[in-house]
Amino acid sequence: DIQMTQSPSSLSASIGDRITITCRASQTISGFLNWYQHKPGKAPKLLIYAASRLQRGVPSRFSGSASGTDFTLTINSLQPEDFASYYCQQSSSTPPLTFGGGTKVEIK
Amino acid sequence: EVKLVESGGGLGQPGRSLRLSCVASGFTFDDHAMHWVRQAPGKGLEWVSGIGWNSGDIGYADSVKGRFTISRDNAKNSLYLQMNSLRPEDTAFYYCVKDINGYPSPRSAFDIWGQGTIVTVSS
Numbered sequence: 001d002i003q004m005t006q007s008p009s010s011l012s013a014s015i016g017d018r019i020t021i022t023c024r025a026s027q028t029i030s031g032f033l034n035w036y037q038h039k040p041g042k043a044p045k046l047l048i049y050a051a052s053r054l055q056r057g058v059p060s061r062f063s064g065s066a067s068g069t070d071f072t073l074t075i076n077s078l079q080p081e082d083f084a085s086y087y088c089q090q091s092s093s094t095p096p097l098t099f100g101g102g103t104k105v106e107i108k
Numbered sequence: 109e110v111k112l113v114e115s116g117g118g119l120g121q122p123g124r125s126l127r128l129s130c131v132a133s134g135f136t137f138d139d140h141a142m143h144w145v146r147q148a149p150g151k152g153l154e155w156v157s158g159i160g161w162n163s164g165d166i167g168y169a170d171s172v173k174g175r176f177t178i179s180r181d182n183a184k185n186s187l188y189l190q191m192n193s194l195r196p197e198d199t200a201f202y203y204c205v206k207d208i209n210g211y212p213s214p215r216s217a218f219d220i221w222g223q224g225t226i227v228t229v230s231s
Contacts, residue, residue, distance in 0.1 A: 001170075032214040036153070043203065043221035044145075044153065055219065087153050091216040095158065095167030097143070102152040 002026050002093050006100030012108040017078045021086050021103045025069040029092035033071045035064055038102075039084045047086075048073065075105075083107055110134035110220050112204045117225030120194045130187040130204030130222060138182035141165070141207035143218065144189050146200035146227075156202070157189065160211030167212055172198075194229045201226050 003026040013019050023033065035048040046055045048064035051071055061076040075082055088100040116128040128144070143158040157168045157178040166178060177190040187204055206220035 030214070034217045036218070038153070043223055044218075045221070046217055046219045049208070049217035049219075050215070055217075085152075089153075089155075089218075092214050094212045094214070094216065095155075096169045097155040097158065097212070097216060099153045099155065 001096060002029060002090050002098055004088055004090055004098050004100040006088055006103055008103060009101060010104040010106065012106050013078050014108045015078055015080060018074065018076050019078060019105065020075075021073045021088075021105075023071045023073075023088035023100045025071070025090055025092075028069055029090045031066055032090060032092035033064070033066065034089045034091060035062075035073045036087045036089065037082075037084045038087065044087070078105075110206075112206060112220055112222035114202065114204045114222045114225040117202060117227045119228050119230065120191070120198075121231055122194055122196060122229055124194055125190070125192045126194065126227060128189040128191065128202055128204075128225060128227070132185045132187070132204075132206070135206070135220070137185040138162075139210060141209055141211050141213075141216065142180060142187045143205040143207060143212070144178065144187075145203045145205050145218070145221075146198075147203070147224075148197070148200040151200075154200075158207070158212040158216075159187070162211075165211040165213075191227070194227075196229050198227060199229050 038044040051066040144156040201224040204222040
């Protein structure tokens, strides 16, 4: 199975900051990488699919990129509603569709 | 409005069974693969199982293989998860999830999630 190593597991940031979250795949996944946002008590939300494609309705301050087996989610100008947990997910090899361990973004 | 509503969660005893259901509305159910994803207390998201639009391409996580069975009824816009031989480690929030694709594939992504139903396995 493909393992997804996500870092950091948590970070503190301020409103307006630019943050990056990284996921590393244990083998090549050819850009089949999705990013989700999850707030407590709410359903997770798809942000980015296929490594860099913004899901409809997601603000443009969210972006995704890839370099080999490393994938990055960037949030420009962090907003109050962005404080949440973020997960990457590989879909290259199924089953299973593996999630990363998650990154909790907290207010500094 | 596109919606997924889960039901069937609750308290289950170790070794016993529970059946989760999910009713979809607001989209063409039989155009899409569907999945179950869970989150145990204090843990991250874990994909549990997925099924293609025509009930083919079924897959399971190793942690539930041989104990859980996914199925769907396109006439009822419904997805199911039969959970047998329950274990304490199955305790989690279970989400019903819509795939943007018709079958689980590299192009899969989960664009609609239900609110979840909680399953607690304890004696």
